[in-house]
Amino acid sequence: xxxxxxxxxxxxxxxxxxxxxxxxxxxxxxxxxxxxxxxxxxxxxxxxxxxxxxxxxxxxxxxxxxxxxxxxxxxxxxxxxxxxxxxxxxxxxxxxxxxxxxxxxxxxxxxxxxxxxxxxxxxxxxxxxxxxxxxxxxxxxxxxxxxxxxxxxxxxxxxxxxxxxxxxxxxxxxxxxxxxxxxxxxxxxxxxxxxxxxxxxxxxxxxxxxxxxxxxxxxxxxxxxxxxxxxxxxxxxxxxxxxxxxxxxxxxxxxxxxxxxxxxxxxxxxxxxxxxxxxxxxxxxxxxxxxxxxxxxxxxxxxxxxxxxxxxxxxxxxxxxxxxxxxxxxxx
Numbered sequence: 427x428x429x430x431x432x433x434x435x436x437x438x439x440x441x442x443x444x445x446x447x448x449x450x451x452x453x454x455x456x457x458x459x460x461x462x463x464x465x466x467x468x469x470x471x472x473x474x475x476x477x478x479x480x481x482x483x484x485x486x487x488x489x490x491x492x493x494x495x496x497x498x499x500x501x502x503x504x505x506x507x508x509x510x511x512x513x514x515x516x517x518x519x520x521x522x523x524x525x526x527x528x529x530x531x532x533x534x535x536x537x538x539x540x541x542x543x544x545x546x547x548x549x550x551x552x553x554x555x556x557x558x559x560x561x562x563x564x565x566x567x568x569x570x571x572x573x574x575x576x577x578x579x580x581x582x583x584x585x586x587x588x589x590x591x592x593x594x595x596x597x598x599x600x601x602x603x604x605x606x607x608x609x610x611x612x613x614x615x616x617x618x619x620x621x622x623x624x625x626x627x628x629x630x631x632x633x634x635x636x637x638x639x640x641x642x643x644x645x646x647x648x649x650x651x652x653x654x655x656x657x658x659x660x661x662x663x664x665x666x667x668x669x670x671x672x673x674x675x676x677x678x679x680x681x682x683x684x685x686x687x688x689x690x691x692x693x694x695x696x697x698x699x700x701x702x703x704x705x706x707x708x709x710x711x712x713x714x715x716x717x718x719x720x721x722x723x724x725x726x727x728x729x730x731x732x733x734x735x736x737x738x739x740x741x742x743x744x745x746x747x748x749x750x751x752x753x754x755x756x757x758x
Contacts, residue, residue: 427697429640431728433714434735441574442748445586449608453743453750457734459726460757464737469606469751472708478619481665483658485601485674486624488592490560491567491584496535498527506535507570509550509598509631510651511559518550520631527551536566560595570598572634572747574713587747596628596651602710602747603671623661625677626653627691636715647692647717652677654687668706672721678703695721697728707754711738711745726754 446452454472456465476482494506504523511517521527521543533541533553539562545552555562569579569587579587589604591612616622632648639645654677662678669675672695680691682702694717707725712718723731734752743750 427642429637429642429715432637432642432716432719432723434732434739436714436739436745440739440742440745440749442744442746442750443575443577444582445605445748446744449586449590449606450611452606454753455734455738455743455750456753456755457726457730458755459730460755462727462730462733464734466741467753470611472753473611473614473618475753476615476618476620476668479666480620480668481662482615482620482622482668482670483662483674483678484589484591484604484607484622484624484670485627485629485677486589486591486593487597487601487626487628487673488595489570489588489597489600489629490595491563492570492598493568494535494563494566495568496533496541498523499532499534504533504535506533506541506553507598507631508559508563508567510628511596512552514558515555517553517555517559518547519553520549521551521553536562539566572599574746575748591624594626594628594653596626598631599629599633600747601627601629601671601673603674603708603751605748606751607670621661621665623658624655625658625674627651627673627677629673633718634713636713637717637720642696642720645694645717647694649690649692650676652680652689652691654678654681656687659687662703666705667703668708669704670708672707672709672718675704675707675721675725695724697724699724701725701756705756707756709752709754710747710749711735711743711752713746722752722754725756727757 452469454467454469492508507520509518542554569583637645
């Protein structure tokens with residue numbers, strides 16, 4: 427398939443710059459892929475769409491404060507963007523600076539913490555800190571808001587760009603479908619008899635990277651760590667599985683394809699993919715030409731997704747990370 431098939435025009439004013447006043451106050455567009463039917467709902471209607479035969483799978487990754495401002499030893503300003511924490515004092519990072527830092531060079535970030543550049547892995551640098559990485563990020567880091575959100579991160583973002591069930595630190599982007607849930611909503615879903623289970627997939631910076639190859643089959647995803655507990659596999663057995671977010675889906679389908687419940691995944695889901703575990707997908711509206719839009723098209727059908735997005739634009743739904751949600755019911 428060609429990249430141009432996944433393009434669409436979005437008015438800039440529909441890119442949500444702030445979340446809804448309350449987590450569960452978003453809108454919800456429901457797509458029945460079998461019939462193509464669209465239904466405009468409130469997110470608060472979601473509990474009425476689940477019951478005893480359902481299992482919701484949530485990604486419990488926690489967003490780290492991945493952006494660190496700093497300088498080279500020479501004084502030039504830099505930004506260190508942690509892509510992945512690889513050890514107590516080690517990480518892989520993007521480094522934005524006027525000149526590439528040299529191997530063995532020293533950087534100073536945050537409140538004076540020293541960082542040594544120990545090598546490269548493709549676009550990323552291996553860096554070593556003099557203290558625990560997570561402690562430093564929590565003290566000095568900034569929330570890694572997506573590039574299409576124009577304001578500087580503030581205290582409100584530190585809370586709202588994080589799910590209420592986040593517990594495993596490691597993501598540099600939020601699993602945004604989960605941002606709509608508050609604890610009352612989760613309680614209502616459990617009261618309906620649906621099971622709630624968890625996976626972990628640490629979302630990397632690759633989630634924001636557009637697909638650049640015109641032949642989408644040539645695109646390669648960055649690897650991300652995933653973990654599907656055995657208890658989750660037991661919880662979803664025999665139930666209709668609703669993956670909350672593309673990351674939950676990719677974790678589930680990676681486990682099903684590989685036979686491994688934990689590891690690294692570069693699974694690229696695009697039209698033609700055969701889903702093994704996931705029956706329903708709750709997701710936000712995604713960027714044009716993105717791998718996430720391709721995943722939605724694989725799940726709901728490209729023509730259905732095109733119509734749904736055109737409908738959402740006409741009805742002034744809010745798009746992207748802080749925007750509204752979409753529930754896709756996969757055709758059997």
